[in-house]
Amino acid sequence: MHIHTLGFPRIGAKRELKFSLEKYWRGDISQAEFLAQSKSRRESNWQIQHDAGIDLLPVGDFAHYDHVLNTTLLLGLVPKRFTHQHGAQSNNTLDIEFSVARGQAPTGCQCAASDMTKWFNTNYHYIVPELSSALVANDVEVDVAPLLSHYNDAQAVSDQRKVVLIGPMTYLHLSVVENDDKLALLPSLLARYQQVFQQLSAAGVTWVQIDEPILALELNSDWQQAFKQSYNSLNKGTLKLLLTTYFGAIDHHVALIKCLAVDGLHIDTVAEKTQVDLIISALPGHWVISLGVINGRNIWKTDLVSVFQKLQPLYRQLGTRLWLAPSCSLLHSPVDLEQEQKMDAELKSWLAFAKQKCQELALLKQALVSENSDEITLYSNSALGRRVAPRINNVDVQQRVKSLTTANYQRAVAFEQRKQIQQQALNLPCLPTTTIGSFPQTGDIREVRAKWRKNAIDQQTYQGLIEAQIKAAIVCQEEIGLDVLVHGEAERNDMVEYFGELLEGVAFTQFAWVQSYGSRCVKPPIIFGDISRKHPMTLEWIKYAQGLTDKPVKAMLTGPVTILTWSFVRDDLPREQVAKQIALAISDEVDDLVNNGTQIIQIDEPAIREGMPVKQSQWQHYLDWATASFRLSAAKAPAHTQIHTHMCYSEFNDILPAIIALDADVLTVETARSNMALLDAFEQQSYPNDLGPGVYDIHSPNVPTVESMVALLEKAQQYIPSQRLWVNPDCGLKTRGWDETKSALANMVLAAKQLRAVSD
Numbered sequence: 025m026h027i028h029t030l031g032f033p034r035i036g037a038k039r040e041l042k043f044s045l046e047k048y049w050r051g052d053i054s055q056a057e058f059l060a061q062s063k064s065r066r067e068s069n070w071q072i073q074h075d076a077g078i079d080l081l082p083v084g085d086f087a088h089y090d091h092v093l094n095t096t097l098l099l100g101l102v103p104k105r106f107t108h109q110h111g112a113q114s115n116n117t118l119d120i121e122f123s124v125a126r127g128q129a130p131t132g133c134q135c136a137a138s139d140m141t142k143w144f145n146t147n148y149h150y151i152v153p154e155l156s157s158a159l160v161a162n163d164v165e166v167d168v169a170p171l172l173s174h175y176n177d178a179q180a181v182s183d184q185r186k187v188v189l190i191g192p193m194t195y196l197h198l199s200v201v202e203n204d205d206k207l208a209l210l211p212s213l214l215a216r217y218q219q220v221f222q223q224l225s226a227a228g229v230t231w232v233q234i235d236e237p238i239l240a241l242e243l244n245s246d247w248q249q250a251f252k253q254s255y256n257s258l259n260k261g262t263l264k265l266l267l268t269t270y271f272g273a274i275d276h277h278v279a280l281i282k283c284l285a286v287d288g289l290h291i292d293t294v295a296e297k298t299q300v301d302l303i304i305s306a307l308p309g310h311w312v313i314s315l316g317v318i319n320g321r322n323i324w325k326t327d328l329v330s331v332f333q334k335l336q337p338l339y340r341q342l343g344t345r346l347w348l349a350p351s352c353s354l355l356h357s358p359v360d361l362e363q364e365q366k367m368d369a370e371l372k373s374w375l376a377f378a379k380q381k382c383q384e385l386a387l388l389k390q391a392l393v394s395e396n397s398d399e400i401t402l403y404s405n406s407a408l409g410r411r412v413a414p415r416i417n418n419v420d421v422q423q424r425v426k427s428l429t430t431a432n433y434q435r436a437v438a439f440e441q442r443k444q445i446q447q448q449a450l451n452l453p454c455l456p457t458t459t460i461g462s463f464p465q466t467g468d469i470r471e472v473r474a475k476w477r478k479n480a481i482d483q484q485t486y487q488g489l490i491e492a493q494i495k496a497a498i499v500c501q502e503e504i505g506l507d508v509l510v511h512g513e514a515e516r517n518d519m520v521e522y523f524g525e526l527l528e529g530v531a532f533t534q535f536a537w538v539q540s541y542g543s544r545c546v547k548p549p550i551i552f553g554d555i556s557r558k559h560p561m562t563l564e565w566i567k568y569a570q571g572l573t574d575k576p577v578k579a580m581l582t583g584p585v586t587i588l589t590w591s592f593v594r595d596d597l598p599r600e601q602v603a604k605q606i607a608l609a610i611s612d613e614v615d616d617l618v619n620n621g622t623q624i625i626q627i628d629e630p631a632i633r634e635g636m637p638v639k640q641s642q643w644q645h646y647l648d649w650a651t652a653s654f655r656l657s658a659a660k661a662p663a664h665t666q667i668h669t670h671m672c673y674s675e676f677n678d679i680l681p682a683i684i685a686l687d688a689d690v691l692t693v694e695t696a697r698s699n700m701a702l703l704d705a706f707e708q709q710s711y712p713n714d715l716g717p718g719v720y721d722i723h724s725p726n727v728p729t730v731e732s733m734v735a736l737l738e739k740a741q742q743y744i745p746s747q748r749l750w751v752n753p754d755c756g757l758k759t760r761g762w763d764e765t766k767s768a769l770a771n772m773v774l775a776a777k778q779l780r781a782v783s784d
């Protein structure tokens with residue numbers, strides 16, 4: 025029996041890769057130094073896994089930036105604008121890689137980066153392959169050399185290795201194709217995979233883990249047919265293929281899968297209910313069955329005894345054909361729990377990060393092989409202890425959730441009437457201007473927060489320094505002439521972490537970083553118990569800001585679905601229950617803000633799309649409870665309080681009814697990059713409330729011109745009457761500098777004024 029991982033976190037326990045990347049991009053280290061550092065990163069990852077007892081090491085899971093981008097490089101499918109600069113072909117492959125990802129690299133010229141989007145229902149972002157028939161059909165050679173050199177390097181740690189590849193069907197599914205006819209490109213794409221297979225086979229590779237996570241989705245008959253044809257037409261030579269699926273059950277595709285010319289199947293047994301016995305009995309008798317029995321995406325210790333009990337009959341039946349692994353790549357898990365020095369012992373005894381998950385597999389294997397469960401019984405005691413620990417329960421919170429009625433999920437007054445009441449209270453001009461919440465997070469601000477965390481400054485000093493930032497933001501907004509102001513969020517490190525730290529039932533780590541994209545990592549809070557609010561979380565800052573101006577200051581809260589989605593969540597309570605608890609805590613904050621005179625409150629929900637299950641058949645159920653949680657957090661606001669929400673960087677067109685169901689008074693949404701493509705969806709279904717489609721892309725340092733924003737607004741006016749149209753950037757400004765922010769917003773205000781003059 026093999027135990028293996030589908031992939032290991034690349035970033036490093038101390039985010040070593042992040043720092044190497046950023047040094048290289050800044051020019052602080054040479055390319056040779058960078059490559060040496062990334063090599064030692066890979067070696068250390070293999071060593072950690074090997075020492076933990078993993079006996080089949082993954083090779084090819086590592087990436088400098090993204091593994092989908094690596095597949096693009098491997099297949100020789102980098103768009104021409106990156107490889108041919110000034111007419112000449114570049115052969116600096118590392119810089120080509122970074123140009124695709126970021127639009128710039130130490131060498132080569134600047135050009136538009138490829139799009140980046142979320143990897144299934146995770147907060148990991150991949151670089152979207154851009155395919156066209158011309159690109160796929162040309163005769164560029166695939167580039168297997170880096171993969172093979174990693175394969176050789178791994179031998180220093182173990183000769184039991186497997187190559188990890190993204191399969192052709194998933195790669196194609198995730199790409200953008202000029203005329204959208206993806207399957208038309210399949211034959212040429214397969215020719216490239218064929219070359220890869222030949223070269224791997226010639227180099228003596230045995231096992232290839234071929235990732236096809238799209239098998240967890242519903243696929244139409246064309247895709248199912250194409251799946252069969254592809255896998256049966258590829259000549260794999262001496263290679264053995266482990267078809268690998270994750271993030272959902274594949275029971276609905278067993279009839280398809282069993283016909284594919286592969287040598288084994290990996291299934292995720294934790295993401296959804298799956299009938300492992302039925303699947304195994306349907307598959308060819310010689311296949312390896314790899315079971316993902318340890319959750320690769322959360323941080324809880326596994327109850328190994330209950331897994332052992334389920335596995336024992338399977339192991340007796342399958343023997344060495346049974347392999348064990350985490351459910352998915354450990355990319356989505358932090359690296360090493362041992363680093364956590366400040367965490368209380370009880371909480372720590374409930375957790376397992378990537379390294380510990382490898383150790384869990386080794387314990388499980390040992391118990392199965394020796395038929396002795398003593399050690400895992402001991403291990404599982406603390407995992408089971410969590411379920412009965414007093415600190416996870418808060419009877420008041422449970423009671424509050426139980427006694428919710430439909431009235432708690434609805435504002436008392438309908439939008440049309442609210443709109444009139446709010447207009448009387450706020451007296452805003454037509455096409456009101458506002459921003460999404462954050463203002464530039466300068467080095468100064470970060471330093472203030474860091475000092476406060478380290479107790480290098482006292483509370484009073486800290487408060488004074490943050491207030492100075494708030495004041496500067498208010499003064500600046502007044503000068504620019506914005507209509508609805510914000511306090512600027514200087515006190516927040518991260519929109520989820522900030523609230524998480526102030527909520528009961530949520531814990532924090534020092535080093536539980538998870539890669540979000542490239543060198544960017546997030547440190548998700550851990551929701552371990554019932555959630556409540558200790559005390560007001562934003563009130564004092566908002567009151568201070570409002571005291572400085574006669575213009576309305578919009579308070580900023582993070583919504584329940586986003587807090588849930590961007591945290592590690594307890595697995596002993598359905599997610600929808602956890603979302604309700606968070607919603608109640610947020611609604612307490614809404615109450616306090618309203619009682620203290622706040623007229624406008626924004627509840628951000630940028631993660632609402634990402635929280636969706638992978639299978640479309642489950643979307644509606646999710647959207648029902650997700651939108652209900654949002655409404656629960658906002659419903660107590662009286663009619664005269666204007667509720668805004670904001671969402672960004674996701675595909676929203678297919679969830680418009682849910683967005684409408686949020687019943688926010690104003691929705692500000694990112695659309696600038698796509699030239700307001702979102703608005704096309706409103707041709708089918710009009711948006712009934714106020715809407716602020718972002719008029720400029722905050723990711724770009726370029727200052728948008730008045731004309732460009734007027735043009736976008738004129739386009740928006742075709743879909744939304746001016747009386748319901750807002751003018752705002754497409755997301756928060758925290759990553760921008762002050763100068764560009766001031767100029768951009770000043771132009772935005774001019775654009776609004778220009779249009780007001782003609783609309784009046």
Ligand code: GLN
Pocket residue numbers: 460461462513519580628630670671672755756757758
């Ligand atoms: N209010 C947040 C900000 O302005 C929203 C961030 C987001 O959309 N992710 O930064």
Ligand code: ZN
Pocket residue numbers: 460630670671672694754755756
């Ligand atoms: Zn945003």
